[in-house]
Amino acid sequence: MDYERIKEKLTILADAAKYDVSCSSSGSNRKNNSKGLGDASGMGICHSYTEDGRCVSLLKILLTNHCIFDCAYCVTRKNNDIKRAAFKVQEVVDLTINFYRRNYIEGLFLSSGIFKDADYTMERLIQVAKKLRLEENFNGYIHLKSIPGASDELMREAGLYADRLSVNIEIPTKAGLKLLAPDKKHEDFIKPMEKVKNEIIQYRQESKLIRSTPKYAPAGQSTQMIVGASGENDREIMYSANFFYKKYHMKRVYYSGYVPVAQDPRLPALGTQVPMLRENRLYQTDWLLRYYGFDVRELLNDEHPNLDLEVDPKLSWALRNRHLFPLDVNKVEKQLLLRVPGVGLKSVQKIIQARKFRKLNWEHLRRIGIAMNRAKFFLTCDSKDFEVKEPSSEYLKSVILKTSSGKFRKEIDTQLSLF
Template sequence: MNYERIKEKLEILADAAKYDVSCSSSGSKRANKNGGLGNSNGTGICHSYTEDGRCVSLLKILLTNHCIFDCAYCVTRKSNDIKRAAFTVQEVVDLTINFYRRNYIEGLFLSSGIFKNPDTTMERLIRVAKKLREEENFNGYIHLKSIPGASDELMKEAGLYADRLSVNIEIPTKEGLKLLAPDKDHKDFIQPMKAVKSNIEIYQSEKRLIKNTPIYAPAGQSTQMIVGATGESDKDIMYSAHFFYEKFKMKRVYYSGYIPVADDKRLPSIGTAVPVIRENRLYQTDWLLRFYGFNIKELLNEDQPNLDMDIDPKLSWALRNLHLFPLDINRCSKEMLSRIPGVGMKSVRKIINARRYRKLNWEHLKKIGIALNRSRYFITCDSTYFEKKDLTPLQLKNKILQESSSKYSTHLNNQLTLFHDFSI
């Protein structure tokens, strides 16, 4: 084996894979069997942190950065003058096993540029996973990127070896995709998603009847959207995400801010990367839709097409609906508790459990851990005291922002003081 050449390939193809953020392994449980190597449990990997504080990671690479397409937003597009490389199937298998034995990784995330055609590329990815499972007896996590346009038969086979499959929708709207990737067809992204969803349902149904039915993509499927490459609004992005959650039962939709990689008139100019805060607000909105019971139209609509970058989307919604507040923390429903700014779902469960035994006051709420710097403007408890005092939404927003800024400054000064004392 030419180790210098392998190292060079690894540098090129690992760097090219960094633009793909849809690589969490949550949801999969694959036990070690027959004295094999590793296992995959329900914790996330790729430099994620588990509940007990462990940082876990995976080998995240492209099979190749050669590509037959010329998508304007992609660093591996065929017209881009970059170093090209390609791994063989065996090289990826060897790297995965060697890195795992050295405790560098706990799994593999494998994607690829599309060479020759989608089926050829997808077949190569499947061969890697199949070799790892059947020849190396590898039971760790494997995430394969499904290639747009790949056949249903290949998608069916891929799910028998991979824990998770994903097809990146790339651009949230059909119009944006047509503008920036005219060689691609939107339906080529949709078809693999349909195949995976159908196969998951079939195998789950058979598993209930026949225990030895093989598992199929136990961690489900995910997708990713590039944010800011075209002029889509936050409403466009989140309505697309909502569609994929509802239609294809996605485990996750990921949002990746566009990083300028080309001087193209169709794209934002070089040096105008999407602010990280926009990604953050989209993820917060995604969380509210999935776990807090919000309807998409409550958060984004024709009157509110974009998220407020200054405040989180739950606070933004509350300020637009002040007529629903204040809420009595000791009486209101679980649904309304979850809509109070500064109150997370863990706190909701604690409040519901605690108020069975006594009326809660401000001190109790502070111990429970809710963010009183925001929530106190929207609630009452075992007291008639209410902070809003007929403030307008704008006045209330500015007051909360001012207090948050002051609290941050105090925290920063305390940290600097501690650092100074330590230095002395």
């Protein structure tokens, strides 16, 4: 093995993979019952930190950065003058096993540029996963990036060896995709998503009848959108995300702020990078849709097409709907309590349990851990209520911002300065 050449490939193809953010969790429970290597546990294999502070990592690379397409927003576009490289299938297998044995990684995230055609590329991705599972007896986490336009047969096979599959929708709208990636078709992204969704449903139904039914993509599927490359507002982005959650049962939709990679009149000017705060607000909105019972039209609509960067989307919604507040924390039902700014999922559970035994006051709520600087203006309890001198939402917003921590204010000021 030419170790210097492998090292050079790894440097090139690991760097090219950094633009894909849709690899942060698995949700898989592939157990190691055959004395093999690895164990993809339910806590997730990811390139981030768990709740207990543990860093979990994976080998995140492209099979190749050669590509037949010329998407304006992509660093690996065929007309971009960059250094190219490609791994052989066995090289990726060997890297994964060697890195795992050295405790560098807990799994593999494998994507690729498209060379020759979609099926040829997808076949090679599957070969890597298949060799790891069958020849190396590897039970760790594997996330394969599905190739748009790949055949149904290949998508079915991919799910038998990967824990998670994903097809990046890339641009949130059809019009944006047509503008920036005219060689690609929207239906080529949708077809593999539909196949994976149907296969997951079918295998789950069969597993209820036949215990030996193999797992199919046990961690589900995800997708990713580039934010800020084609001018969509937050409303268009989140309406697209909501569509994919409902239509294709996505586990996650990821939002990646556009990073300028080339000079192109169709793209934002070089040096114009999407503020991280905008990404953060999109993720907060995504969380409200999936776990807090909000409808996307409540948060973003014709009147409010973009998210407020100064405050989180739940607070923004509450300020626009002051007529619904304040709510009595000792009586209000769970779904409404979830809509109170500063009250999270865990706090709601604690409140519901605690109020079975006594009426709650501000001190109780503070000990439970709610964010008092926000919640106190939208709740009543077994204590004297907080008074708002002026009823306007703008005044209340200014009061909340003034009482926010200095670190929070500094973050806002820094991010807003990037516009």
